[in-house]
Amino acid sequence: MNVSELIKEYENGSSLAALGRKYGYTGQTIKKYLEKEGVKIRSQKEQNKFSPQNQRKYIINDNYLDNIDDSDKAYLIGFLAADGCVMKDGSIRIALSSVDKEILQKIQNVLETNYPIRDSMTKDGFEVSTFVFRSAKIREKLSEYNVVHNKTYSFTFPNSLPQKYIIDFIRGYWDGDGSVHYSNGYPRTSLCSYQKEFLEKVLEILEKDYQIPKVKLYKKKESNTWYFQYSISSSQKLYEAFYRNIENKKLFLSRKYSKFKELFGEINSHEPAASQEEGKIV
Secondary structure, rough: OOHHHHHHHHOOOOHHHHHHHOOOOOHHHHHHHHHHHOOOOOOOHHHHHHOOHHHHOOOOOOOOOOOOOOHHHHHHHHHHHEEEOOOOOOOOOEEEHHHHHHHHHHHHHHHOOOEEEEEEEEOOOOOOEEEEEEOOOHHHHHHHHOOOOOOOOOOOOOOOOHHHHHHHHHHHHHHHHHHEEEEOOEEEEEEOOOHHHHHHHHHHHHHHHHHHOOOOOEEEEOOEEEEEEOOOOHHHHHHHHHOOOHHHHHOOOHHHHHHHHHHHHOOOOOOOOOOOOOOOOO
């Protein structure tokens, strides 16, 4: 028996019992050989991690949300709060129009994962891109920020987020459930949610920290959705708050950023009082 080869196989995950069967010894004899060579013997719990049934087909950075210490992590929580879904089986799912597939690729990159993005076609002929991944630790961390299974009617603002990254959380949520559109011929921005209290909190933060005046909340007649809408001047302030130092941020929806920049990057026109009529979402 080649001892150096034995050590190498053990360090690569082979169990004492498996090595014993291979070399014609008991597991205890293999253990003595290894201990004599100064090899630390794994506990049963540690050994279980090497079992085939416990091996992951896909890799992911389970620790990504351990500390919310940059804008991208806060953005991801916001985006998942709006457009993500924590499934009953524990997986996390995002399904978007394939027009916005690039944000799924960006999320895939920051999570350092090889979980695939799958493209499909709906029965109505729309191209959809879906990203599903699993991580018990990320799922647990998301729950700390109220992103849980069946969150649609229960989601509340995650007050535990670090203050300096709250605007990035809101930006992520806006990329999911907000819009940039025209109303009565003038560009507007709006945000919707099933939770009136959530929108009230967003308005409060944007007024207090970014001097964007509060506006009224309205309930859509055809659904239980609440929304608010900003005029041009307030939308410009929102644009400036969202995209300051954007070159240092990995996560943002390029299509929406481009539309924000096009409509609110430089505002020189005068407008009448803002209408609350919804326009075409872009």
